[in-house]
Amino acid sequence: MTEFVQTIILGLLIGGVYALLASGLTLIFGVMNVINVAHGVFLILAAFVAYSLWSATGIDPLLTIAITTPAMFAFGWVLYTGTIRRIRTAGPAASVLLTFSLALVLEGVMGLVWGNTSHAIRPAYFNQSFTIGDLFLPKAQVYGGLVAVGVLIALYVFLARTWAGRAIRASAVNPSAAQLVGVNVAAVATMTFAIGVATTGAGGSIVGVLYPFLPGSHYVWISRLLGIIVLGGMGSLPGAVVGAVLMGVGETLTTTYVSPAWTTAVPYVIIFLVLMFRPQGLMGARLREDVAI
């Protein structure tokens, strides 16, 4: 029983990290109808940046989010205006192929800069745990989960309470209507992409502490994040959070009760099942405009 409770709590904590990352991905999809297949690579890139900052200065790696988040925001902005903006209207194939090719290039660049070996950020508290009764909760996971939830709440407040946030949501729901009421949809798209990528900044700092990583790790991460947004309903922010929590708990349960080797299979199986039986996901609504059989 203790093992089960512990598994669930750890699943919820990692679910918070997933929720932050998946919110960025689903936000980009919702506003732009672009699946950013490079989201996983951005995350690993941010983890490497956090690693370099931590090993150079020794600051707490979780504090590096103050640097990685704005850095990834700027990076996303530049990448969007330089490349993705050109193919916004070219259909799903073009955007998937383009973001995937960016992912490959960045994977290669990271391999050249940091090497293709496994890296890990190990702060002093890495091997310590909180003990509550019989429960052992690793400090790194607790801190990481809490920081992620904090950033996620900040993102939600921004989207709900600011004019820019409302413009983003309006553009997601109906771009032409948003344009009509004075939202500069093109500028909103750039900002959305940058904000979506910025979540990988905070996420990368946290993930770097929780898991070892190498340039090729991005495949596992993008599969997991795609699994989450497919499960939650593509483009749905609440869906991303629900999907992330389910994914986190599902993975920790699989690790504990099946085998860690099969944990990676969880997202793939979820993708198959959801797209077969409920293609719109848990929270995705089918609208009048979506003509689908």
Add this chain to the structure above:
Amino acid sequence: MRRLIPRSPWAALIVAFWVLLLAFPFVSDDAFYQNMIILSLVFAIGASGLNIISGYGGYVSLGQSAFLGVGAYTVGLLAVRIDASPFVWVPLAGVMGALFAVGLGLVALRTRGHAFVIITIAFLLLMQLVIINWPSFTKGTAGLSLPLAQWDPAYLNWPFYYSLAALLALAVLLSWRIRRTKLGMGLIAMREDEDKAATVGISTPTYKMIGFVASAVPLSMAGGVYAYYLNFIDPRGMFDIVTSVQIILSVLLGGRATLWGPVLGAFIIEPLNEVANQQLGGGNSRLLIFGGLMALVVLFMPQGIVPFVRDVLDRRRRRGEEAIVGARLERPLVMREREEAPVGHDVAEGRNLLEVKGLEKRFGGVRAVDGCSFAVPEGSITALIGPNGSGKTTVFNLVDGTMRPNAGEVWFDGERIDGLRPWRRAHLGIGRTFQITRLFRDMTVLENVVAPLRSFSWGQLNADAVSGPEAERAEELLEFVGMRRYRDQKAAALSYGQQKLVELAQVLMLEPKLILLDEPAGGINPTAIERMGEMIRQLNRQGTTFLIVEHNMPFVLGLCDPVLVLARGQTIAEGAPDIVQQDPRVLDAYLGEDFVLEEVRA
């Protein structure tokens, strides 16, 4: 039809390619170049296959290399267990590839666009994971060593080389044949607009599934040969997503939906792969080169080499030719009588061709159609009018099967059809045009009109895309709507009004008993509106029943009887035009004051 193999210099190039390919081992025994050609052949086979589903069908897959792995592991797993030449197992590799393609197809039946790409990535990575995590069967990451070739070493790699060349010939032949059949035309129609394809009678899931299988089998067989050639396979090498990228890149670079483009692309990409691996140490440089190249192709040359060159040549040849623009509409001719009178089509008075009972469709909290019931008498021209948002187009979508109702029944010609898929309804005799025209934009006008299918049969898939009688019939229909002169124009090049006329001709190809017209007079000039009315009357005299959604009241009132009025998803009035016009409920619905109506009803 667009010619896929232009005569001379192209034909000469292709012959030269095959002569060089087949003669090379006799001329040179340089192992480096033989290896390069063998790998290029594997890529070319994969690219030709992928082109069937991605180029023709529009389904982009990032998981295609999984079929290379399926073929390689089929042969590998059998070869280490059974003592026979691994070549024996190559056909079986094709069968396994087909089975996995059907499995993937079943999973992906309801997905398209982004979701489909995601599924293909998941498929590839899951396959890799299963091979890794099942070492008792597959030896996991340690990989499998296949037996060495048994033949006389003097033959070198010839058996691999020529069997792959034969597979490439097979793959290209398959692609060529498919492009010329109903299957290929259906796939292209799906690429252009899958839902529309279903409404003109194309059984899209079947077409999609066969496209998947056709694109997977050649590569799986090549994977079998390739495994034997390598003597060693492992999950990371065989289920490598970078290989998928190289296959896609071959298709894009050479030119998607062309016959030879993917082959050309493969013979450019693979040598580049060799350079990356041999000279630049593989790994990261391979990622940089192919990632960078794919980004450049997607951004700057999305159409690929072969179409680019063809366009340049075409433009040079066409220079000085007069374009057909602003031509006057030709007078409509009398329609030929139907070849076969539809069964039970003796226009009995009072018989209803279409009946809708208690139809409901909800979108989240919105009840777009809310208990709607009406009937369309056989032989009538019935109008369906109502304010914007009253649910007219949704009713059309429910009748033609584009959407499924939440409740209610649809009866057509004595048969309940609300459970049928759109193409089945088209086969029964329901044709439908769209409010905003939905022609297959990249097909010619003639191809658009020929595309509809009046039935489904397996033999049909292999029938010529445009048979003689079909082309004749299509030309007659184009003549009827006055668009014959435009038969070889791309649909995308037509004006909106012209597209409406072609879409009508397209629907007529189904020889429908009932035609649903969604705003036939919307957005076109008054003369064209008048002609549209004439054509509808003429078709009606020949026995076709119409249900028309339209906002142009003079047009509706002059043409239709009875008139059905829809408001808030329900029929609130029906009858002859002059009666409906006077009905206070109708005036209310149009002029506002809905709330009064609500209160009265409540």
